[in-house]
Structures are given as C-alpha cells and as structure tokens.
Amino acid sequence: MLDLDETLVHFEAAERKFRLRPGCLAFLRALAHPYFEIVVFTAASQDYADFILNVLDPDRNFILHRLYRQHTLVTDEGIYLKDLSRLGRDLSKTIIVDNIRENFEKQDANGIEIKTWIGDPHDRELDVIAGFLRGVVDAGVKDVRPIVKMFREQYEKELQREEQSAAAVTEEMANKSIRTKGKASV
Secondary structure, X not given: OEOOEOOOEEEEOOOOEEEEOOOHHHHHHHHOOOOOOEEEEOOOOHHHHHHHHHHHOOOOOOEEEEEOHHHOEEOOOOOEEOXXXXXXXXXXXXXXXXXXXXXXXXXXXXXXXXXXXXXXXXXXXXXXXXXXXXXXXXXXXXXXXXXXXXXXHHHHHHHHHHHHHHHHHHHHHHHHHHHHOOOOOO
C-alpha cells in the first residue's frame, strides 16, 4: 500500500500541476508484480487521485488497485485512517508506506512512515524503501511486521541524524554570517 501525496508526488496548487518524487517511476517498476500487488491508498478525493494516477500509470501496469478517501475511516479529529484490516488481505504480508503515521495507526506494525516530500530534487527515500521491500520478498519473510519494525527503527534513527546534521550546518552558517557582519568588504 502506498500513499499518494507527499509520498509519491507533490501537488503545486498555485501551478495546478504535480511533481513526481525522485525515483518514483523506478520504484513502481522495481516493485510491481510479481514482487508486490501495488495499491495506492490515499485520503484524497477519487477525481483528484485518478487525475494523477492516470498520468503516473496510464496503462495500470504498476498500480493494480486504487483506494480513495471514501475507503478510509474518519476520526472525530478529522484524521483519515487507512484501516488495512478492511481490505481482505493477509496483514502478515501487507506493508503500507505513508508520510503520516496516524493514517495507519490501526495497523502500526505494518507501516513505514516515509519522510514527507515537497520538492527536494535530491531526495532518495524511495530508493531506500525499495531496497528494503525487495529484500523482504527475496528473503521470503513469512510475517512482515517484525521486520518492518526493525527497518522503521533504523530508518527513523537515520532521519534524526540527517535532521541533526542539517541543523548543525544551518547553525554554523548563521554563526559565520553573524561574525562577518560589520566587517568591511573590498
């Protein structure tokens, strides 16, 4: 199961167009049947999602099923839950990749929270996740939930390291800027 917005694509409302996350098409090609039954499960409206998916996979070679807002459960807080137990699939063989963890909270053990993508052209998160997913299939894992948990813990640690590193670089640049203010330039 794959989320759509900020997982595979980012929609630019002002420009009325969407951009594909780097590696999106390669990700879909690498994981399509016979490796996985790819399902896009989005909290978006069907018209909006179909507009994007019909461009992304016009012949439906990769994405075999599409689930939309009407297939979610809505909480009192307005969160669209993607309840995997309602889909008639073996949960020991089901993984959902979504940028919002609350969306798959009913089956947290099946979910990978991918870093939200809004346009970074250097993003490689789909490559990382594709490698993991292919490894799960190649290893013949019987129940994905324990291995998803281990991957998720490692993945989250790596994201934290990246954020700390980026914060340190930003702080260093800010400090250099402060030190150089007031110096004469030639």
